[in-house]
Amino acid sequence: MVEFWNPRIEQLPKKELIEIQERLLRAQINRIYNRSPYYHKIMEEASLKPADIRNFDDLIKFPINNKDQIRENRNRTGDPWGQTLCVEEKISIENRISTGTSGDSTYIGFTNTDIKNITEMFCRHLWGIGVRPGMTTSLLTIPWHAYIVGLNRAFDLLGLKRWGTGFPSPLDVGRMIDAIDFFKRETTSYSYSAVDASLALEQILKDRGIDPKDYMADRITTHTGDIMTPKLRKHFIDELGGAHYSHGGLGDLWWVLNECQAMNGLHWWEDMIYTEVLDANTGERIGPGELGELTLTGLIHEAMPLVRFATDDIGKIEVEKCDCGRTHGRAWQITRRKYLLTVKGAKQKHITPFDIEEYFKTIPEMYTSQFSFVIDKKGELDQLWIKTTYDPTSTKDTEELRHRLEKGIENEFGVKTKIEFVTLGELPVIFHKIDRVIDMTKEK
Ligand SMILES: [Zn+2]
Numbered sequence: 001m002v003e004f005w006n007p008r009i010e011q012l013p014k015k016e017l018i019e020i021q022e023r024l025l026r027a028q029i030n031r032i033y034n035r036s037p038y039y040h041k042i043m044e045e046a047s048l049k050p051a052d053i054r055n056f057d058d059l060i061k062f063p064i065n066n067k068d069q070i071r072e073n074r075n076r077t078g079d080p081w082g083q084t085l086c087v088e089e090k091i092s093i094e095n096r097i098s099t100g101t102s103g104d105s106t107y108i109g110f111t112n113t114d115i116k117n118i119t120e121m122f123c124r125h126l127w128g129i130g131v132r133p134g135m136t137t138s139l140l141t142i143p144w145h146a147y148i149v150g151l152n153r154a155f156d157l158l159g160l161k162r163w164g165t166g167f168p169s170p171l172d173v174g175r176m177i178d179a180i181d182f183f184k185r186e187t188t189s190y191s192y193s194a195v196d197a198s199l200a201l202e203q204i205l206k207d208r209g210i211d212p213k214d215y216m217a218d219r220i221t222t223h224t225g226d227i228m229t230p231k232l233r234k235h236f237i238d239e240l241g242g243a244h245y246s247h248g249g250l251g252d253l254w255w256v257l258n259e260c261q262a263m264n265g266l267h268w269w270e271d272m273i274y275t276e277v278l279d280a281n282t283g284e285r286i287g288p289g290e291l292g293e294l295t296l297t298g299l300i301h302e303a304m305p306l307v308r309f310a311t312d313d314i315g316k317i318e319v320e321k322c323d324c325g326r327t328h329g330r331a332w333q334i335t336r337r338k339y340l341l342t343v344k345g346a347k348q349k350h351i352t353p354f355d356i357e358e359y360f361k362t363i364p365e366m367y368t369s370q371f372s373f374v375i376d377k378k379g380e381l382d383q384l385w386i387k388t389t390y391d392p393t394s395t396k397d398t399e400e401l402r403h404r405l406e407k408g409i410e411n412e413f414g415v416k417t418k419i420e421f422v423t424l425g426e427l428p429v430i431f432h433k434i435d436r437v438i439d440m441t442k443e444k
Contacts, residue, residue: 002261002324005127006120009271010326014319017270017327022055024299025274029053029062031086032305038073038083039307056274059308064283064295066310067106067252080107087111087303108252109303110149117300118150118254119157121269125258126154128324129220129245131190133159140193140201141224147254151192163188176204180215189218192247194225195232196370196433200424202239203368206393217241222258224248225433227266227333229354231361239367248333250313253296253306257331262323265330272300275331277317278310291316294331312337339436341373343381347414351384353436359412360388363405365395372427374420375439383416384409387438389424 004010012020030050032039043049046063053059074082087109110118131137137160141148155162176197193201198221205212219242227246228236236244248266249257255273257266268275274297279286286292294313298305314337319329335352343351353373360366371388375381386409395401402419409417428435 002128004325005124010124010328012271012327014321014327018056020271021274021299024271025056025059025297026050026054028297028299028301028305028307032307035086036084036305038070056276059274059276059297060285062308064278064308064310065306066312070106071104074106081109081304082106084304084306085109086305106252108254111302113300114254114302115149115153117272118147118256119153121254121256121258121272122147122151122154123157124269125222125245125247125256125260125267126158126190128258128260129222129243130261131158131160131220134161135189136161136163136187137190137192138163138188140191140197147249147251147256150254150256160190176201180205180208180210187215187218189220191216191219191221193221193223194433195223195228196225198223198236198240199368199370203391206368206391212239213241219243221245222247226353229358229361231358233263235361235367248331250296250311252304252311253298253301253309255296255311257333260322260324260326264323265318265332267322267326267328267330270328273297274299275317275329276308277315280314280337288317288319291334293337294333314340336436339373341375341381341384342379343384343413343415345414345416351413351415355413356386356409359409363408365391365401366405367391370424370427370434372434372436372438375437375441378441383418384413385418385420387420387422387427389427390421 033043033050034040042063042065046061048061053062070082070084074080077083137155139148139162152162202212205215221236221242222245224247227248228244233244245259245263246266247258249255249268253273255268255275257268259266276295277286277290277292278284278295279292291314294311294315294317296309296311297307313333314335315331315333317329317331321327322330335354339353340350341352342349356371360369360371366388368391369389371386374385374387376385390398390401398421402421405419406417409415428438
């Protein structure tokens, strides 16, 4: 049976949820119009006054904006917040940067109330997947990411023992070996880990002849960085044991996305954030189930509310009640806009890292592999060029493996493929995750 941290809100009937959301929306629009020069200007240019935005139908009139525009405003005005901050800077108590997956990092401000709200988001997730007081936790991700402030407070609020609060980069192999010593000393029952760090840890343990299940069989893990594909989840269950849930979202708006026990999409909390999906070409709002750009409006954010903020993430949402009993929506972040590859001859419109990850999980030597696409020309690519790691302990002949992968991908996706084996250290890392694209056209 599912247990809820906040039973009333998590199961609130949709009609009441929308009433709350639209009331919060009106207050938020008023607030940004009066306090954020960035949004005041956007609204003035669109001839909008706060009274024009009363509900989500009206919200369509509000111009879409994104991180590039905030960066541009930051560079133009010299204000590190790009004039989005709605509080006096001195009471914005946590200034953290986002991971910059899509460019240079931007600042994120929080008030105490904001942090309480992030903590609440994590408590709903942790309680729902069975994390209980007294458990020991480990954090295998970057310790200063925007979310972590709320996650650590959730650990404290739930009465968890905290061990090893993160690494400068969880993909640092030397530090990972330290982590193994630490796991020997204390069995962790809950872990919050970057997907790439979990895979690297598994490979390091196997390289040393250690069965990962000796450490991880009874553990509940929330994986961050990338959403797990179904085959990756099965792989973790088979190879590491324990229960595995996906976590995703966006730092800028602390759009915390977490899987529930129904494992059918990742919940966001509708009483805090409004999510819509826009057609990636036309910018028109599209319905649940359709693939487009995920676009967010912060409803309760105090320090840095963002409205109709386009995330650069391609995905879909579902707003029907979930099997777990929650009435809050679920989202699927499929890929970053820049990771959508168009390759000559492909059987599908785009090839994404998800496709290749799913394929690799059918090849035993590639179970723990990490990879990046190489883009060697603008526009449609002539071939799919993949730099990837492989498992040397289970590979007899690397040339044979390379040939098998190239043929296999060609058959599966219809594209000419070039596989180049590399070590983990040769792949580009953005803090706690591998950058899936090496863009050689940028260097020219
Ligand atoms: Zn659910």
